[in-house]
Amino acid sequence: MPAADRTARNPGWSWDPSLYTGSAAFYATGRMAYPPELADAVVAELGLDGTGVLVDVGCGPGSLTLLLAPHVARAIGIDADPDMVAEAAxxxxxQSNVEWRCMRAEDLPADLGTxxxxxxxxSFHWMDRPRVAAHxxxxxGRGGTLVHVSAMxxxxxxxxxxxxxxxxxxVERYLGPVRRAGAGTLPDGTPNDENVIYRAAGFDGPHDVELPGRVVRRSAAEVVASVYSLSSSAPHLFGDRLPAFDRDLRALLGTAEFIERTHPITLHFWRCGREAPAD
Structure with a gap:
């Protein structure tokens, strides 16, 4: 990484292992959980019946992996950040049918078989997207499905x-106006035009299913964790100013409980209706 399309968009950025350094535990508590309806929709669309193998690429602390694992015989979560993998484990x-691997998505298929x-x-936007989609x-298998979850x-x-x-x-006062990401910056944000990439890799679709937002309650501590769960405000980016930032952030939030409506979630189902393109 980066792929040519990422380089054109973000010439000053390439992936590095510090992208989410220090964020794993915060990610697990600060991100709003995927709702049970997400699993229901995937089960209904794919006819999951407790058999088969699922691979969650860029699994983080296992938020999606663990939601879907009860509906397959074997679930494998992979992530490049060792702390994320440890948190997931x-x-x-x-859950005895789940395993975790610390590896880059670009290193697939490894020894996973079909x-x-x-x-x-x-997760997909952090990867060498054409290469990973092809992997x-x-x-x-020919009847397999890729599920791309668009969520915030x-x-x-x-x-x-x-x-x-x-x-x-x-955050801007401490880190500056340009979005940080690992050792680099992302002034134009991350790419999101994955449809062309998936089709070029041999997928048909997508068939989209949208889940509505819902109302959740969040403590001030959960919101603090949410801030640290982001690549753009991961704890390591603040260096020796982290204690001061943390004090200011907690003072801003106080001890309030917040009520928030989540964003809708879109599930994009991509089918393997054609043979995979040759290497």
Missing amino acids: KRAAA VDVVTFAQ ARRLL THRGAGTDGPPWDAIDDL
Whole structure:
């Protein structure tokens, strides 16, 4: 990484291992959980019946992996951040059909063999997308499905809830106006035009299913964790100014409980209706 399309968009950025350094535990508590309806929709669409193999690529602390694991025989979560993998393993201690691998998505297919479902949830944009999409297509059998989950779980929709504008201003005061990401910056944000890439990799679709937002309650501590769960405000970026930033952030939020409406979630189902393109 980066792929040519990422380089054209973000010439000053390439992936590095510090992208989410220090964020794993915060990610697990600060991101709003995927609702049970997400699993229901995937089960209904794919006819999951407790058999088959699922690979969750860029699994983080296992938020999606653990939601879908009860509906397959074997679930494998992979992530490049060792702390994310350790956090996922800790949260999954009671689930015997889940395994975790610390590896880059670009290193697939490894020794996984043919699988039935590949999922990406808030992760694909960090990868060498053409390369990883091609790897995913080769992992899947002819009847397999790729599920791309479009979601935003660190903050809600609308203007109610936590004072996100003030939080953004505070982060900017400490880190500057250009979005940080690992050792580099992302002045233009991350790419989101994955449809062309998936089709070029041999997928047909997508068939989209949208889940509506819902109302959740969040403590001030959960909102703090949400801030640290972001690549753009991961704890390591603040260096020796982290204690001061943390004091200012907690003072801004106080001890309030916030009510927030989540963003809708869209599930994009991509089918393997054609043979995978040759290498």
